Amino acid sequence: EGSAQASSSSWKKVNYNNVYKDIADLLEDENYDDGSYGPVFVRLAWHASGTFDHKTRTGGSSGATIRFEPESAHGANAGLDAARQRLEPLKKKYSHISYGDLYTLAGVVAVQELGGPTITWRPGRRDKTAADCTPDGRLPDAAQGADHVREIFYRMGFNDQEIAALVGAHALGRCHTSRSGFDGPWNASPTAFTNFFYTELLNNTWVPKKWNGPFQYVDRESGQFMMLPADMAFKKDSKFRVYVEKYAADQDAFFEDFANAFAKLLELGVDFPEDAPFYKFKTLEEVLP
Ligand code: HEM
Numbered sequence: 001e002g003s004a005q006a007s008s009s010s011w012k013k014v015n016y017n018n019v020y021k022d023i024a025d026l027l028e029d030e031n032y033d034d035g036s037y038g039p040v041f042v043r044l045a046w047h048a049s050g051t052f053d054h055k056t057r058t059g060g061s062s063g064a065t066i067r068f069e070p071e072s073a074h075g076a077n078a079g080l081d082a083a084r085q086r087l088e089p090l091k092k093k094y095s096h097i098s099y100g101d102l103y104t105l106a107g108v109v110a111v112q113e114l115g116g117p118t119i120t121w122r123p124g125r126r127d128k129t130a131a132d133c134t135p136d137g138r139l140p141d142a143a144q145g146a147d148h149v150r151e152i153f154y155r156m157g158f159n160d161q162e163i164a165a166l167v168g169a170h171a172l173g174r175c176h177t178s179r180s181g182f183d184g185p186w187n188a189s190p191t192a193f194t195n196f197f198y199t200e201l202l203n204n205t206w207v208p209k210k211w212n213g214p215f216q217y218v219d220r221e222s223g224q225f226m227m228l229p230a231d232m233a234f235k236k237d238s239k240f241r242v243y244v245e246k247y248a249a250d251q252d253a254f255f256e257d258f259a260n261a262f263a264k265l266l267e268l269g270v271d272f273p274e275d276a277p278f279y280k281f282k283t284l285e286e287v288l289p
């Protein structure tokens, strides 16, 4: 998956409103997971960006090195080839777009089209080569708790409030034993961007799942839904819990804080051209009511 090394002004040759619409048209597929590529697009955008180290200014969403081995083969990135392959035809169609811009924009489209807040986004990420891949271990380990989560996200430059807002994206999608090894749906509506991650985390009784896979939780009420050990850290840790309770009680507050933190995540490590415009895209529904 090589790409013509974008010149510093390639980004000006792309109509991002058209790219938004084409990505939105790719979302639905009744034969994929719960009927949408939205959740895995959000995970691709987050993993492409979450490698950033603010001390060394390495990693982050400029470069899109997640598309190359060894990074694409890191355990945390298992399954993301499904998202990259779904988006590949758009790289062909919009030859001047960078993978970095394409992958992050796909995350924006997914959040917005699944009912989430408007995410401000800028073009101008420039692709790098496989030589610039980041080392493994920069993304969080779901088997660990609050101290590890803080270590990973403080390294990116986030605070507790931003971390607690970001994890609300677990309202989307599911775990796959073939990818992370964890299993299962977490809720009956995994393709709706809501504050349900927080309400379910707080309102359900979560007990260890009895199975021979990795340690995870299941809700005692239905026995159907899951939470990761790292998810439970947001309920157990008193500083994170303050935000979990705030977002469970107020979806608008969650949307506002998520929009700010997700926009910041997707810009980690990028030196944007100073004339790159900020976009606030309309959803398909707003354009074609
Ligand atoms: C707090 C640390 C986090 C940990 C330990 C974590 C871990 C995981 C794991 C193990 C999965 C299941 C992967 C699979 O088997 O397919 C997953 C899925 C997902 N994660 Fe996270 N995650 C974290 C934070 C985030 C953040 C910050 C975002 C986005 C802002 C995010 C978005 C998602 C989405 C959308 C899915 C569903 C993907 C799908 O359905 O294919 N996660 N996460």
Ligand SMILES: Nc1cccc2nccn12
Pocket: 169, 170, 171, 172, 173, 174, 175, 186, 190, 197, 226, 227, 228, 231
């Ligand atoms: N959707 C999803 C993915 C990964 C972890 C998780 N915990 C709760 C929900 N959830």
